[in-house]
Amino acid sequence: MAKKQMHGWQHNSAMRTHRHGIGRISVGLLCSWLVACSSGSQEPQSQTFSAYPPQPGGTLISAMPSDPSSMIGMVAGESASLAIGAYLFNSLLKYDQNLDLTGELAESWQVADDKKTITFKLKPGLQWADGKPLTSADILFTWQLITDEKTHSPYASDYQLVTHADAPDPRTFIVHYSQPFAPALESWASLQVLPKHKLAGQDIRTTSFAQKPLSSHYYQLKEWRHGEYIKLERNPKSVLGSANIDHLIERIIPDPAAQFLELMADNIDSMNLDPITYARIIPSRPTLQVRLNQFKELGNSYTYLGFNLKRKPFDDVRVRKAINYAIDKQEIIDGVYLGLGIAIGSPYKPGTRWSNPQLTPYPFDPTRAKKLLAEAGYQDSDGDGVVERDGKKLSFEVLTNLGNKGREKTAVIIQRRLKEVGIETHIRSLEWASLLTNFIKPGDFDAVVMGWGLGLDPDQYTIWHSSQQKPGQFNFIGYSNPAVDKLLEQGRLEFDPEKRMQIYHEFAKVLYDDSPLVYLSAGYGLTAIHKRVQGIMNPVPPAGVGYDSQKWYIPEPLRRTQIQAE
């Protein structure tokens, strides 16, 4: 559950799926047209949005691109389900605004001296929305459910490492591992606890609970019109106290252009933006600027150019470094993401403790790239502009997924820069499933432009450990370095954040020197929220704009007079 949304806000534009290909095209056309006639329309309202004290009530309407398939996110395994689930279900732990772990259902937790046992002590008086007590039996049940073979949860693996779990009394939950596993804590911050008294004896894959859940968190499901909207209402029995806003409505609007029109017409209060809307369209429309707050925050994800390390010439670190120096990352960020990204030197979100501040991104240095290529034995002896070694041209194919415009444009910019140092590339865009099944899985590719969306725990064992190279596993680039393997194993054993930080800084340093892939950019998540919504943390905390959204409020004078119809 790497992508647990802290409070259900999904900001990560890079993670949008291929489903929205049509929308992309139309938003582009609409955008150019809107800019052209931006001075056209006049809006009568010239409300002021002065600050009011926090008060309960009101309705917040936002848009999301796709309907969740279920309210049980850990079985459905998709981000929309997990995002809505985050309003409904609690976890044992959560991340605070600085991304440090703190208790949610748990009052405290203790890692035993041998680091193999974790004991959670629950807060007193926890209950479900129907008034039944929420106890350690529910947590034990949820753990059994997710690890059950029949559940087929894609996220089961972290929980299957638990050898056994006990609930000796209603407020104590104990898990035992056969060996220390530090990412366990993140896994307990991701597991959305489900009610045993509703689900016991049911088939989790067909239960109607997925459509009509019973919640414990700030909100409960009121109405769900499939493919149209989801209405949540405040849960008065919420275990963490009451949220301010009465109703949350998520409208399902797949097309970003339609979402934006709804935002312009003030039918929705918030939406995620793409760079052009954030940087060009809204700033050019004063009427929108007056009533919208725009937020940007770094997501836990990055785009990269990855090499098939088992193929020549990528087994040569000099070639990999030469390519890294030859690519101008800032140019990609400015050109493709309109500056709304940041170049990185380690595979962690900059500014968090896991990101090694000593590692600066590889600079753009074509001279050095050419020198490295020459050292590796590549020369342009026939004068055709492409370097070769032993009569073989340095030429390879770059694959990316069709419909992801950002990645396709990035590949073109890379192609041009590599040509300047004498490397020939061919770009091929493939539909996602085809890319994955025919090329990534069998390892039949030269290089790819893709992205990683990461969790909040620094563990990246599944991506970099040499044991994770079987077809379908995530170290598909074939990276194998005993030093990295050892660091990743150590990182899993170490619970102390300071010591873990040292381990992962070292890990990032080894990666940096090995250059197994070129970090291209970490993109910003972009959001617009109407100014009637107040109490949003400013500046945006590391946990994101959606952090503590239960404290948001909509002052009475600024509310819509009615739930708008037309």
Added chain:
Amino acid sequence: MLTYLIRRILWMIPMLVGISLISFFIMHLAPGDITSSEAAFDPKSSEEARQKLRELYHLDKPIIVQYGLWLERMVHLDFGHSFASHQKPVFWAETDKEGNTTPGMIQEALPVTLLMNIAGLLLTLTLAVPLGVIAAKKYARWPDRSITLFNFIGFSIPGFWLSLLLMYWLGVIHTWFPISGLHSLNYAQLDTLGKAQDLLMHLFLPVVIPAITGLAGVTMFVKNGMLDVLSQDFVTTARAKGLSDRTVTYRHALRNALLPLITLIGLSLPGLIGGSVIAETIFAIPGMGKLFYEAVMMRDFPVVMGILTIGSALTLLGNLLADLAYAWADPRLRKGVMPQR
């Protein structure tokens, strides 16, 4: 006539099996399955879990075995459960032991699409028939020319672009129509009249825009049919009898000119259940087009096959109905003056 009907209906069975076999194989030719979606590319998920999921859905078995399993279920009219949408039933609603009902996916999407498409078809016909008649009557004069021009402008404008312009003009600048969605958020609180009005307002743009852009074909069809008929001998005879122009045009000529239209409507019957992906995506309407598109992208085989099966059954049924309607409308066919097909 009856034996003809029975023979036609029985013929549909092997044809359906053939169609489903071909669709099943083509669907499985596409690389990937439900476990290779972009969302599944999450470093926290494991390949073992994905492999188990493949086994659960028999995706590890040979295609012919998978087809056999699917056919076996279909014989019992069991469309199965969606792989992607948390095992929602593909077609019919299901009720569990506690009496909670989970609606079927096609069951939810179909009424929306049918409503939109039938309204759209009726609108197209009510506009296209008079326009076609006028164009034929005033052939090569300005009414004909302007109708043709209008039609081709409508035909050439990309629907999604016109949609966005009208959404902006009628939804944002003037707040006359809702921009997207199918129901207002307060739909449940409205009275019956309010509900109907709400639905009508929401459906206005998504129905009118495709009707305008689709007008050209049908108008030209009616116009050419009329032109053919108007030059035939029986029309001249009718005129020679001294019938009024009105009677000749509408009672004699138009009725004959509309015959081919029956075929056209019959053929558009399966189209009625297939929604437009683009219109449904832009207007955020949860219809069949979006359902099918997303199912294909997710490799959600049961949903894809469910929709294809219903679509092909309706195509065959549409052909049959068109033939029957033909026989009803054309006495020559009914009385066997002309050889039956």
